[in-house]
Amino acid sequence: MKSNIAEGFQEIREQNIMKVKEAKEQGQKMVGLYCTYCPKELVLAAGAIAVGLCGTREEPIAFAEKHLPRNLCPLIKSSYGFAVSDTCPYFHFSDLIIGETTCDGKKKMFELMADLKETVVMNLPQNPLQEASLELWASELRRVKELLEERFQTELSDEKIRAAINLTNREARVMKRLYDLNKARPALISGLDMLTVSWQVGFNVDREEGIGMLEDLITRVQENAAQGGTAGAAATPRILLTGTPVGLGSEKIIALVEESGGLVVVMENCGGYKTVDILADESDQRDPLRVLAEKYMKIPCSVMSPNRGRLELIDKMIDEFQIDGVIDLTWQACHTYNIESFWVSDLVKQKGLPFLQIETDYSASDRETLRVRIEAFLEMVK
Amino acid sequence: MIAAGIDVGSVATKAALILNDSFYSIMVPTGWSPREAGQTALNQVLEQIGATAEQLQYVVGTGYGRVSLPFVSQTVTEIRCHARGASWLRPGSEIVLDVGGQDCKAIRTDRQGKVLDFVMNDKCAAGTGRFLQVIAAALGSDVSELSEQARGHKAQSLNSMCAVFAETEVIGLLAAGVPPGEIVAGLHQAIARRLASMVQRLGPAEQLVFTGGVARNESLRETLEKILGMPVLAPREGQMAGALGAALIARDAILN
Numbered sequence: 001m002k003s004n005i006a007e008g009f010q011e012i013r014e015q016n017i018m019k020v021k022e023a024k025e026q027g028q029k030m031v032g033l034y035c036t037y038c039p040k041e042l043v044l045a046a047g048a049i050a051v052g053l054c055g056t057r058e059e060p061i062a063f064a065e066k067h068l069p070r071n072l073c074p075l076i077k078s079s080y081g082f083a084v085s086d087t088c089p090y091f092h093f094s095d096l097i098i099g100e101t102t103c104d105g106k107k108k109m110f111e112l113m114a115d116l117k118e119t120v121v122m123n124l125p126q127n128p129l130q131e132a133s134l135e136l137w138a139s140e141l142r143r144v145k146e147l148l149e150e151r152f153q154t155e156l157s158d159e160k161i162r163a164a165i166n167l168t169n170r171e172a173r174v175m176k177r178l179y180d181l182n183k184a185r186p187a188l189i190s191g192l193d194m195l196t197v198s199w200q201v202g203f204n205v206d207r208e209e210g211i212g213m214l215e216d217l218i219t220r221v222q223e224n225a226a227q228g229g230t231a232g233a234a235a236t237p238r239i240l241l242t243g244t245p246v247g248l249g250s251e252k253i254i255a256l257v258e259e260s261g262g263l264v265v266v267m268e269n270c271g272g273y274k275t276v277d278i279l280a281d282e283s284d285q286r287d288p289l290r291v292l293a294e295k296y297m298k299i300p301c302s303v304m305s306p307n308r309g310r311l312e313l314i315d316k317m318i319d320e321f322q323i324d325g326v327i328d329l330t331w332q333a334c335h336t337y338n339i340e341s342f343w344v345s346d347l348v349k350q351k352g353l354p355f356l357q358i359e360t361d362y363s364a365s366d367r368e369t370l371r372v373r374i375e376a377f378l379e380m381v382k
Numbered sequence: 383m384i385a386a387g388i389d390v391g392s393v394a395t396k397a398a399l400i401l402n403d404s405f406y407s408i409m410v411p412t413g414w415s416p417r418e419a420g421q422t423a424l425n426q427v428l429e430q431i432g433a434t435a436e437q438l439q440y441v442v443g444t445g446y447g448r449v450s451l452p453f454v455s456q457t458v459t460e461i462r463c464h465a466r467g468a469s470w471l472r473p474g475s476e477i478v479l480d481v482g483g484q485d486c487k488a489i490r491t492d493r494q495g496k497v498l499d500f501v502m503n504d505k506c507a508a509g510t511g512r513f514l515q516v517i518a519a520a521l522g523s524d525v526s527e528l529s530e531q532a533r534g535h536k537a538q539s540l541n542s543m544c545a546v547f548a549e550t551e552v553i554g555l556l557a558a559g560v561p562p563g564e565i566v567a568g569l570h571q572a573i574a575r576r577l578a579s580m581v582q583r584l585g586p587a588e589q590l591v592f593t594g595g596v597a598r599n600e601s602l603r604e605t606l607e608k609i610l611g612m613p614v615l616a617p618r619e620g621q622m623a624g625a626l627g628a629a630l631i632a633r634d635a636i637l638n
Contacts, residue, residue: 354499368446369485373502376461380497 005193005221005231008213012200017089019205023049024093029152032094032117034079035102036270037124037296039141041280043098044164044207045156046148051090052202053097055079056247058362060087067112073331074361075245076105083116090203091117096151098144100124102303103336120147128297128304138293145289161288167207169279174214176276181221182265185322186230187238188221191254191264193231198271199247232263237381238322242268242314242344243329243337243357250362253329256374262381266321268314269329275299302336310340311347318351325354325381327374332361354380384437385636387628388424388454389463390416390447393483393511393595396625397423398467399431400633406430407622416447424453440635442628446484458631460624461489461500467627468591469495471617476587479577479614480623481596483511486577490584495627501583508543509576511596517569520552521562528566532601535563537571567601574605581610589613593620 024030029048033040043050055078064081082088091097097119099110110121122140125133145156175198181188189197197217204210239257241264246254254264266273280288280295300309317323326348330338341357348355356377360366389396391412397420398407408427412419420443428434435453443454444463451457460480468478469491478489486509487502503509511525518525538560542548548569555565581590589612592603597616607614619626 349499372446372459372461373500376459376497376500379459379462380499 005189005217005224006196006200009197009200009217013203016203016205020049020051020090020093023205029095030090030093031148032091032097034097034106035100036275036299037100037102037122037301038098039144039292039296041161041164041168041292042141042145042148042156044167045160046152046154048095048148048152049205051094053079053082053088053091053094054245054247055082055088056199056245056362057082057249058364059249060085061362063087068109071333073103073105073244073334074250075331075334076109078250078362080109080113083113096120096148098122102301103334105333120144124303125297126304127306128309129306134290134293134297137297138287138290141289141293158288161292162282165280165288165292166282169282170211171207172276172279174211174218176273178214178218178221179266179273179276181218181225182231183321184225184230185238186232186234186236187263187265188225188230190231190258191239191241191267192251192258194264195246195251195254195267196248237262237324237378238265239263239381240266240268240314240317240321240323240326241272241329242310242326243341244331244334245269245271246329247271252360252362252364252367252370253327253358253374256367256371257327257378260371260375260378262325262374262378264327265323266317268310268317270299270301273317274301274310274313302334302340307340311343314344315347315351318348318353323353325356325377327377328355328357330357330359332359383439383633383636384433385629385632386424386427386438386441387463387467387625387630387632388420388441388443388445388448388451389460389622389624389628390420390443390445390451391460391482391595391624392446394621395419395423395445395447396622397427398622398625398629399427399433400629401431401433405626405629407619407625409621412447417450417452420447420451421453440632442632442635444624444628455632456635458628461487461502462497463624463627463631464593465489465491465497465500465627466495466630467623467625468593468617468620469493470626470630471593471619471623472589472591472615475589475591475615477581477584477590478623479581479590479592479597480594481510481577481592482594486510486580486594486596488577488580488584490587495630499584501580503580508548509573511594513548513573514569514596514599516549517552517566520549521556521565523562526598528569529599529601531563532566532570533563535561535567538564538568540565540568540572543572543576570599570602570605574602574609577606578609587612589615591620591623592616593623595621597621 031043032053040050060081063085064077099121101107443451448457489500490498
């Protein structure tokens, strides 16, 4: 029986294109983002639509390779490819792009992207433990706030920013509640369904509507579970996927795990569980930009050094989600995740679980050879 | 009780039977049809013991062509089969290195031949049988002659490990008058280094079992032994390890 868990979510990206077009015609502003480090609270406080534009599909990569080297992360190439080929309506309708100096590939790609559309690149500090990093990030938030005010002729009062913090926190909490459903054994939602939901919901123009949809889904899954509806059986190998981000179009590892009899019960990557526990404290009465800066410096991304937070999170998730094996996905040429795999491997093996690192790109060319490795990995779990 | 294993590789298809603790095997070229090759190998190995397909109780298929075999009871990855087969051939080995026609894999196993960890090179021909074939062709010889050719020669250092660029480099070296023996010795050196780094990623070990078609190259085995500083055992039936492991897994299935 085909799962209908993701029903209502599959078409959000397509359906919302018309809504975006109408909103734009009525003078609404839109900002394109590429990373979880982007302070979307400020965009929302400015009354603009915030939409994630991270490229997760193979198709535009050929366009990107006219300007970018082949030996580069497919996420960067796909993101740029969509922009340069003008095949992403969300990029097309964006008034402004906000990028960050996360990794070398991205920051240099943004220099090229700036030729296509107004792009502001935030200077992301990379040592999360230093006070100077917090100060720099707070000042970058101020720069973006002022830019949004000037660009969109609006004022970002503390009150508006706090309201946006509240909205963003509620979104994170509902995502966490959804992901946490899979702490149950057997799990309740397949990895592919979870990805469809979490990826598609980001294209909602009306964020309250997105929260409502997720709440309805949680109820639906719980009701389904009460009648014995689960994803997989109690003995199905429960896999944690960590590493570089995955979206629709680049889900081949999840698909292969699930075709081979396993289940990706949770993803640690951004777009997954990485940020759901990282909230700005709403009771904190200090300057909201400072509160936001502290929030963003807690994101355990591999561009940070040191980045012990990621290992602590994986450790905790392995226990809470009753994980049987961990797959660490590295997109080709992503040095920071590739190197960090050393520590992840160490941690997972110390916990007595099988570990598999996969370095690949978005293409389907290695699908069958990856299948052998993933099947062999699942054989180790059993 | 007859348990059988079929390993359909990119170059050769292997079939193994286990009957009363003895093992019988055969190898045929895979050719263009993995399905036909699997059927042929199975028929031929059955003939060896004068049995028929009806007497087979359980058949496990493995190798890249495993999904195209209609007659198997179960498919298992070649990683698990090689681990099982190699540790049956040489009990007590902790690491199995299998180098086949289109990939190579290093596997850490426990005493029973169960997979504990593995690394695999599957995106690039470097260090595989395919790589040796390409270079042998550039030298005008056959892959089976390489081992003899390298014997007693110092190793000419090679810069490229990409099958395409290495071919060009070899042609250039020949033109510069470098003796083919030195080129082959250098080639073995380069491949062995690459294989050694895969093995070393699995941590320390006392000895290694080397299987797959490429393990028949004795010069390469010796070079690998020197680099790793541990015994590298290449059992005579090494190319059968996958099929044998599949047959052993089939026997487990019958006994359970």
